[in-house]
Amino acid sequence: MKKVALNGAGLLVALFAAFPVYWMIATSLKPNEEIFSTTPRPVPAEPTLAHYREILTGNLIPGVTFADFFLNSAIVAVSTVLLSGLVALLAATAVARFRFKLRTSFLIMLLVVQMIPLEALVIPLFLMIQRLGLYNTLPSLILTYLGFSLPFAIWMLRGFVAAVPRELEEAAAIDGASRAQTFRRILFPLVAPGLVATSIFSFITAWNELIFALTFVNDQDRYTLPVAMTFFFGRDDTAWGSVMAASTLFTLPVIVFFLLVQRRMVSGLVAGAVKG
């Protein structure tokens, strides 16, 4: 009896959590008559890819297609990942492998910096972007997201670096390997999985971001996907099928990546913040 109640509660929770995602996908596959019917069907009766076709082949804005926005987003996210990964790897190695005077201060700074409300930085970063002449360019976003993703990336990566047995590097050093060689041949390959996990988080940060992308980029052909979707969504409130198809295409990569690394997220924010 108790077991039934528990399982029932579990099903309710699962329904509440997963339903919007299901509904997004289901709506994207329904023909318009089903979408705008006053009696919604739980499952698409006549599933169609028409909305996807419309999104992928049509122009959201004259001359600009969904693929262009997708590409803008991908350029920004991948550049952020590469820069952030490189800088974070260096810093994480310093923190996990060396003991130096300001090490603890540095770690505390990282912790505090992660808590800066990024929403409060829109105005000063807008000023900086204007001054640097980067307004209305994708690099303005890459720079911004680099700053946002770096503290957490270091925090996460230092655990991975610390987990590599130091003896391996010492053995290499005894065999006459230089520091650079040790780093490249021993440490880097062993930390690589951690670097991948960390990169996914930087990717998601950059991929999902809306406010800064909305503010720093003006030309429509340079919009990232979130901005394009807000625009597209705000413009035509009734094209729910296409909106849901676009949302699905935007969301799926994030969900796949996220599920790959979600374990680290919890340890990064809670346990990793405690020990690491």
Added chain:
Amino acid sequence: MTTLTEDTGTAAARETPARRRPRVDRLPYLLLLPCLVVVGVLLLWPLGQVVAMSFYKLDSVRQLRGDREWPWVGLANYTQILADPFFRTVLRNTVLFAAANVALTMILGTLVGLLLNRLGRKMATFVASCVMLAWATPALTGTIVWKWIFDDTSGLVTWLFNKLPDGLSQALFGQSDWTGYGWFNSPLLFFAILTLVVVWHSFPFIAVSVLAGLKSVPSELHEAARVDGAGPWKVFWKITFPLLRPVFGILVVLSTIWDFKVFTQQFVLAGGTQDRPTFMLSIYSYAEAFSPPPKYGVGSAIAVILTLILLVVTGLYVRMVLRQEDE
């Protein structure tokens, strides 16, 4: 994993007595250099800059580009905001919203965490996977879907309310036809839906963290208490909660920080920055600065106020983390 102080390392221990004199190794500083530049230029400098900007009258982009003077106005932006009754509305919205969302997220997240711990293996995996979906969904698309669910003609909620027996619907709400009902028109209803969206996005993190905490607690304690006849309520408050107190502390602080600066969900749900009665601090700051006519100085002052509030919360968080690190 190492602790903050453990890193004396074997390398130092192996050094021969003749070389024990400490030598300054410059390598770690070199490795940190790029990171320090990034954090300094992209986070700390703007943080200082937003404070500086809040003391100027900045009304045009040309001032930002450096083509025009920046007139110093001292605390005028702050006195103007604090004297404005609208600011009090915004502050009240922000605080009440954050309080309600933190409370609801923590309660729902903890309950789901406890539930996941009690479910059988297969069921727990299934429920946890579904919960992960809510977590993984980007704030933007998650909010768009909820907006569709509350659509005033073909939305699921509108349909559900239309399905209610007319008499019941009349008695409860004074209307039976919900088609065309503006779910987002009254501020209270707007905040209720925004709360639903934000809690939906944020309870999974709490649930998974609580579950991770529960797994680290030996289950014998719970069983012993249950054998002694303690009910689930008592077991939670007498055993689970005290053991997981540090985890709960951090989760509350993190949730508070996140819920104080909700932006994307509100922006999408309200369809931009026009819905002033539902403003909270972060969107207020943004709207002052970027909706024409631009008021970058006033927007900065609001951002500083938001930052100061969060600074206090962050102070609590850092103290908590450091205290755990000592243990």
